[in-house]
Amino acid sequence: MPGAGGDSGRLVQSVTTLIFNTRVKKTACFDHLVQANVRNKKLLKDAVQNITAKGITNYTKGFEFAFQQLSNTIVSRANCNKIIMLFTDGGEERAQAILEKYNADKKVRIFTFSVGQHNYDKRPIQWMACSNKGYFYEIPSIGAIRINTQEYLDVLGRPMVLADKQAKQVQWTNVYLDALELGLVITGTLPVFNKTKTKDDRNGEHQNQLILGVMGIDVSLNDIKKLTPRFTIGPNGYYFAIDPNGYVLLHPNLQPKNPKFQEPVTLDFLDAELENDIKVEIRKTMIDGETGERTINTLVKSQDERYIDRGVRTYTWAPVNGTDYSLALVLPKYSEHFLQARIGNDIQQAMASTWGKYSPSFMHCSVFARPFFIQTGDVSDRK
Known part of the structure; x- marks a missing residue:
């Protein structure tokens, strides 16, 4: 029972699976729709493998529970597709009363799939699909699963084609x-x-x-990194970006050791850092596309990942216009200031008498400034 919501260029998909005969049961540990990310989909797929078909099918109870799940979605999104997929070997019930009760406006599309070779009447589940803006498909064998379960995308795509430019995001x-x-x-x-x-x-x-x-x-992520002011952030400062599922796009700890071509590199922000309650809140506000700043005490890993220390870090984040990403800057307290001086004024740089707020303006490169040391108040160049 998946649903996809689009809001301001953001695409967030939610999904869950149910099994029912005379009673409705959840297949996994989820009581509601969850994000269709890699972790959740794996849990659902593993749970489906343990399903055993038995008993008499009560479509009324199954559809009622499914509609309640869709209506309890926390975020109501415009321009979304809400769909229910029914996989069954057939039955005599149409569940017409429950469909008219919950789906009189036809906002939820119903796709039905007749699974396997059997002699049951297919007309009831055909009616369910055709009367609710869906489609009916037959899956006669295992080899036909992938082909027939993908054809529903043509039906979902029709409103998108009619919307034309509005749908081209x-x-x-x-x-x-x-x-x-x-x-x-x-x-x-x-x-x-x-x-x-x-x-x-x-x-x-x-x-x-x-x-x-x-x-x-x-x-390429390397091309994106070249656009960031990585030389002006200072020591132990860094930036990161996450997508609507909380996966990092940019992060110092995004360094997969053995990535596979067939699988996406998914590292959750809470796994990339040492998790705490405030970071959970930061992750949520970034996913929601909000702007904010928090200064927190947190555990910090050393660059060689051998040691953990406590430190104060300021997180500043904002959404990236025209995308569904959110970008954040993380700075320690000692990197929130920079020296306001001309490059040639070595004495003023050494005395550090004037400080400005934000981040260091120096480059970590010997090409821009020669090293110097102080002797009895005088500044000398070190050759």
């Missing part, structure tokens, strides 16, 4: 390892629509409403 993938040795990359994608008009004797002229595919462009 760039969506960004998770971080993954590029097969052409570009390193870690993300991909920006846009849908490609087929809006040509065709004519036939039965329906006359009509416009196609199909998604042909997706076009995309890869962006």
Whole structure:
């Protein structure tokens, strides 16, 4: 029972799975819709493997529970697709009363799948799909699972094609390892629509409403890092970015040792750092696209990851316009100031009499400033 919500360019998918006969049971440990991230989907897939079919199917109880799950979604999003997928070997019940009660406005699409070879009447589940803006599919064998379970995307894509430019928003993938040795990359994608008009004797002229595919462009994380002022942050300061699922796009600890080409590199922000309650709150506000700043006491790992120390860090974050990412800057207290002096004024730099708020303006490079030392108040160049 998945649902996808789009809000201000942000795409957040939620999903859960249920099993029912005369009673409804959850397949995993979730009591509600959860984010469709890698971890949650693995838990749901593992739980589905343990399902055993038995008993008589009561569609009324199953659909009622599913509609309640969708109505209890914490965040109500505009322009979203709410769908219920029913996999069954057939039945005589239409569950018409419960569908009219919860889905009279047809805002929830229902897709039904007849699984396996059987002699049950398929017309009831066909009616469920066709009367609720969905579609009916047959899965006669294991080999047909992938083909038939992907065709529902054509139905979901029709409103997107009709919306045209309003639906063409760039969506960004998770971080993954590029097969052409570009390193870690993300991909920006846009849908490609087929809006040509065709004519036939039965329906006359009509416009196609199909998604042909997706076009995309890869962006290397190294190229993104080059755009950041990494030399002006100072020692032990860093920046990071996360996506709507809380996975980091940029972070000093995003260093996968054995990444696989087929799998995204998913590192949650709370796993990238030493977790505490305040960081959980920071993660939530960043996902919600808010701007904020917090100064906290936290545990800090050394760069060689051998030691842990306590320190004070200031987290400042804001959403990145035109994307679904949120960017943050983390600074220790001693990096919140910089010397206000001309590069040539060595005495003023040494005395550090004037301080300014924000971050150091020096570069960690010997090309920009020669080292010096102080002897009895005089500044001398060290050759």
